Amino acid sequence: QVQLVESGGGLVQAGGSLRLSCFASGRTFSGNAMGWLRQAPGKEREFVAAINWSGGSTYYAEFVKGRFTISRDNAKNTVYLQMNSLKREDTAVYYCAADSSTVTIATMRGIDYWGQGTQVTVSS
Numbered sequence: 001q002v003q004l005v006e007s008g009g010g011l012v013q014a015g016g017s018l019r020l021s022c023f024a025s026g027r028t029f030s031g032n033a034m035g036w037l038r039q040a041p042g043k044e045r046e047f048v049a050a051i052n053w054s055g056g057s058t059y060y061a062e063f064v065k066g067r068f069t070i071s072r073d074n075a076k077n078t079v080y081l082q083m084n085s086l087k088r089e090d091t092a093v094y095y096c097a098a099d100s101s102t103v104t105i106a107t108m109r110g111i112d113y114w115g116q117g118t119q120v121t122v123s124s
Helices: 102-107
Strands: 002-007 010-013 018-026 033-039 046-051 058-060 068-073 078-083 092-099 118-123
Touching: 002 092, 018 033, 018 092, 018 118, 033 068, 033 078, 033 102, 046 068, 046 078, 046 102, 058 068, 092 102
Parallel strands: 010 118
Antiparallel strands: 002 018, 018 078, 033 046, 033 092, 046 058, 068 078, 092 118
16 A cells, blocks of 8 residues: 655745645555646546656656656655646646556556645636
8 A cells, every 4th residue: 555645735826836745655655656647626637747666757748848847756755746837727636646657647547546635726
C-alpha cells in the first residue's frame, strides 16, 4: 500500500504561482512513477503531468507545457508540481497519483494509488 498526501493548494491570482507537494508513505516510493491529475467543477478528471521513478523522464499535458514543472525527491518521498503563470482555467482539485507506469498515469487507466486532492483556485 502507498498513502499519498497532497499539500500546497490555495487561492492565487491569475499570473501567480503555487507549488504542490505530495508525500508518499508505505511501499518504496522510489520504485513508482508519480503524477498529477486534476478535476475542475463539472468536468472530467484530466492528466496534468507524470514523472518516472528516477525523475529522468517527465510528461505533460499540452495545456500546461511551459508553465508547470513536475519533479521528485526520492530521499524525501515527495513529488512536486511547480505551477507558474496560473490561469483561471487551472482552477481544480489536484490529485497526486502513484503507479508502476507513467503511461498508466497519463491515460488514467487503473492507477494504483490516489491522494485525497488539494484545491487550487485561481482568481482574476
